[in-house]
Amino acid sequence: MNTTQILYEMGWFPEEHDGKYPFRWMKKQATFSLKNYKVKGKKYLLITAAGHSYPEEQTVVLELFLNGHKKGMKTIDSAFSSYAFLFDETGDLQFEFRLSAAYQVPGDPRELGIMFRKIEILPPSQADPFLEGWYVCEFDDFFPFRWMKQTAKINLVTFGAKPHKYISFHIFSEFSDFSQKLKIDLAGEIFSEIPLLPKWNFYSFPLQPSQSGQDEEKLNKRGGEWTELNLSLSKVYPKKNHPEDQRELGIRVSSPEFHDDEETHKTSISFHQNALLNYQEMLEGKTKLESFPPNLGVDLYGKCNIKPPCVYCLWDRMKALEGEYVDTPVDENTLAEYGPFFRSARLIINCSFGEPLLHPRLGEILDFCQKQNKILEISTNGQAFSRRTIEALAGKPIYLYISLDAATKETYQKIRNDRWETILPNLLHLNQERKKKSNLPKIYLVFMPMKVNKEDLEPYFHLCQKVEAEALVLRPLNYLENPQIEVDRAGYHFDYEKELLSAGELEDIFRKCDEFSVKYGIPVANQFAFGIQEEADLKKPLTPEKQRF
Amino acid sequence: MTADQNKTLGELEASLSRLPLCREPWESYYILRRGILPCCHGSQPIAPMSEWETAWNSPKLREIRWYLSQGKLSPYCLDSLSCPIVQRILALQKEKSPFPSLSPQQRAPLLRFLNRLLFRIPGRVYRVFRERKGKRAI
Numbered sequence: 001m002n003t004t005q006i007l008y009e010m011g012w013f014p015e016e017h018d019g020k021y022p023f024r025w026m027k028k029q030a031t032f033s034l035k036n037y038k039v040k041g042k043k044y045l046l047i048t049a050a051g052h053s054y055p056e057e058q059t060v061v062l063e064l065f066l067n068g069h070k071k072g073m074k075t076i077d078s079a080f081s082s083y084a085f086l087f088d089e090t091g092d093l094q095f096e097f098r099l100s101a102a103y104q105v106p107g108d109p110r111e112l113g114i115m116f117r118k119i120e121i122l123p124p125s126q127a128d129p130f131l132e133g134w135y136v137c138e139f140d141d142f143f144p145f146r147w148m149k150q151t152a153k154i155n156l157v158t159f160g161a162k163p164h165k166y167i168s169f170h171i172f173s174e175f176s177d178f179s180q181k182l183k184i185d186l187a188g189e190i191f192s193e194i195p196l197l198p199k200w201n202f203y204s205f206p207l208q209p210s211q212s213g214q215d216e217e218k219l220n221k222r223g224g225e226w227t228e229l230n231l232s233l234s235k236v237y238p239k240k241n242h243p244e245d246q247r248e249l250g251i252r253v254s255s256p257e258f259h260d261d262e263e264t265h266k267t268s269i270s271f272h273q274n275a276l277l278n279y280q281e282m283l284e285g286k287t288k289l290e291s292f293p294p295n296l297g298v299d300l301y302g303k304c305n306i307k308p309p310c311v312y313c314l315w316d317r318m319k320a321l322e323g324e325y326v327d328t329p330v331d332e333n334t335l336a337e338y339g340p341f342f343r344s345a346r347l348i349i350n351c352s353f354g355e356p357l358l359h360p361r362l363g364e365i366l367d368f369c370q371k372q373n374k375i376l377e378i379s380t381n382g383q384a385f386s387r388r389t390i391e392a393l394a395g396k397p398i399y400l401y402i403s404l405d406a407a408t409k410e411t412y413q414k415i416r417n418d419r420w421e422t423i424l425p426n427l428l429h430l431n432q433e434r435k436k437k438s439n440l441p442k443i444y445l446v447f448m449p450m451k452v453n454k455e456d457l458e459p460y461f462h463l464c465q466k467v468e469a470e471a472l473v474l475r476p477l478n479y480l481e482n483p484q485i486e487v488d489r490a491g492y493h494f495d496y497e498k499e500l501l502s503a504g505e506l507e508d509i510f511r512k513c514d515e516f517s518v519k520y521g522i523p524v525a526n527q528f529a530f531g532i533q534e535e536a537d538l539k540k541p542l543t544p545e546k547q548r549f
Numbered sequence: 550m551t552a553d554q555n556k557t558l559g560e561l562e563a564s565l566s567r568l569p570l571c572r573e574p575w576e577s578y579y580i581l582r583r584g585i586l587p588c589c590h591g592s593q594p595i596a597p598m599s600e601w602e603t604a605w606n607s608p609k610l611r612e613i614r615w616y617l618s619q620g621k622l623s624p625y626c627l628d629s630l631s632c633p634i635v636q637r638i639l640a641l642q643k644e645k646s647p648f649p650s651l652s653p654q655q656r657a658p659l660l661r662f663l664n665r666l667l668f669r670i671p672g673r674v675y676r677v678f679r680e681r682k683g684k685r686a687i
Contacts, residue, residue, distance in 0.1 A: 278575060278576065281575065282568070282569060282572060282575040282576070283568070285569065285614075285615075285618030285619075286614075286618075287610075287611035287612075287614040287615045287618070288606050288611060289575065289605065289606060292578075292605070293575065293576050293577050293578040293605075294576055294577075295576055295577040295578070296577075296578060296579075296580070297577060297578065297579030297580065297581065297586065297589065298579075298580060298581070299580065299581040299582045299583075299598075302582055318583055321583040321584065321594070322582040322583045325582040325583075325597070325598045325599075326582060328582055328598065330582075338580065338601070341578065341580070341601070341605075349577075349579075349589070351579055351581055351586075351589060352581070352582070353582075353583070476631075476633060478590075478631035479630050479631045479636060480630070480631065481630060503640070527633070528633055529633070530590075530632070530633040530634065531571055531632075531633060531634035531637070
């Protein structure tokens with residue numbers, strides 16, 4: 001049944017258009033009907049509705065009556081979101097909406113209730129899986145996601161989930177202290193209640209009672225009620241932390257998937273338990289840990305394609321330090337051998353003195369990490385983008401840090417070499433390819449402010465804009481006592497000690513970054529703020545991931 | 550995770566007034582060819598690459614954790630001058646210091662000279678005391 005069969009009766013204003021979608025206002029009370037409706041069994045009345053600028057302290061409640069009987073009530077949010085009412089009547093159906101309040105706006109004589117974008121009546125098998133408590137899908141973060149309100153429902157029938165044992169999501173919690181808890185219940189029985197880990201994490205939840213200590217018989221008896229999964233949060237993100245967005249924001253949730261893989265589920269559970277234990281041990285100040293770290297640094301590849309090395313690189317010293325391990329191969333099998341260190345890690349961070357994209361098994365490593373629900377952080381010099389590497393990277397959950405430090409050929413050759421001309425076309429190609437695959441990897445252009453490149457700051461923002469980078473990463477040139485690194489390149493004498501900027505010069509760089517960030521619309525991830533990032537995260541809840549280094 | 554465990558975690562948070570000075574040695578671990586590092590700014594490896602299984606709870610890493618949990622920088626951290634946290638703390642100390650123009654490296658000989666002149670406490674006594682304090686803590 002589609003909207004054309006709905007007969008709008010009293011209490012509606014004519015249809016309008018907001019430039020993107022048609023909608024119509026309802027008054028304080030409105031009715032519509034359906035004649036001779038024959039579909040038997042349970043059905044949903046699904047609405048997509050929004051209020052308008054209510055005074056903040058007031059909420060508007062919508063009540064639904066069907067043939068004179070109350071069917072439910074919903075609190076309507078000021079942003080468009082979905083709401084569902086379940087019913088099983090057939091025949092001539094008379095629906096009536098009643099609102100707790102309606103408002104008049106200056107310049108408009110009408111008494112306005114709420115806006116309706118869509119009214120649909122559908123059996124569960126055809127209804128939108130995101131029944132209610134969800135906002136529209138957004139694509140500007142790591143995964144395509146929906147914001148969930150404090151409570152939400154998922155229609156399991158649409159997903160054909162009944163035969164499956166587990167439901168899995170990627171969930172992003174804004175709270176870094178595990179204080180936000182998610183409860184999941186099915187037909188009134190609580191299946192899971194867990195504290196959420198900070199940022200994006202993979203979760204697998206049981207859908208079978210046997211997982212929560214019940215028996216198969218009970219599952220079969222409940223077959224008919226197997227339609228809705230209820231999700232509720234212990235708290236939502238405080239509005240004062242996102243003043244630019246007044247919606248009720250709980251967590252970000254990727255599209256759910258269903259599976260029967262015991263191993264995936266067990267891994268998810270132990271991963272979650274370890275993360276909690278790790279946080280607990282840190283709070284207790286324990287020094288001997290039973291838990292494993294949620295971030296694992298690895299050394300994928302020890303060879304580099306920039307020879308001689310970049311002027312500031314500690315190549316010779318690091319290779320001497322690597323000693324007998326200099327040629328130790330590290331690939332997906334090595335990662336698996338790290339056992340609990342790998343299984344417990346949420347982020348895998350490559351920290352090699354070498355170019356990781358040159359790894360002969362790059363594709364296999366990235367596939368393996370993706371299958372294990374790991375997020376990767378890879379830093380590259382930007383000179384190893386080929387058809388093979390771009391193919392391997394596209395569509396993978398990776399934070400790709402591209403260290404250029406220059407926006408002009410002249411500066412680039414003073415720091416690295418004369419291959420500047422190949423950089424931009426390759427970055428544009430990478431950007432094109434990732435757009436075909438969920439806009440992954442995420443691209444961050446790294447800028448280490450030094451004397452040699454100070455003048456390139458504004459053009460670097462422009463470069464970020466061109467390649468549609470997620471952010472410009474401001475990374476400190478490592479402070480070294482008596483570095484004794486002096487290199488002559490492209491007519492420039494690079495003296496490490498003299499390249500380090502003073503506190504005053506850095507302040508000037510930060511101020512300019514703020515200015516250019518607004519001018520070019522490119523966010524800045526300032527890694528000089530390492531260690532106080534958590535505090536910054538709380539002030540800026542809608543930034544993507546913690547920028548590690 | 551049970552509800553009881555959640556409650557414990559909540560209570561724990563409420564009872565603790567302070568997170569460690571830096572969370573890295575709990576949250577991160579770097580298994581690199583150049584050795585095991587407790588954080589991305591670590592100056593020197595705490596163990597060779599092959600000892601990745603045991604270095605996680607090695608005395609060296611436990612000592613680093615102990616200092617940080619007490620709100621202090623460990624000697625290892627103080628040697629890791631590229632760490633922005635260390636830089637910030639040293640800058641603050643420098644501001645408060647009676648000799649603000651001197652770096653910690655320059656200040657040490659001056660303090661040694663003053664000690665020799667005024668107190669004459671042997672350096673090895675101070676070092677032994679400091680090492681014992683660290684060992685006792687872990």
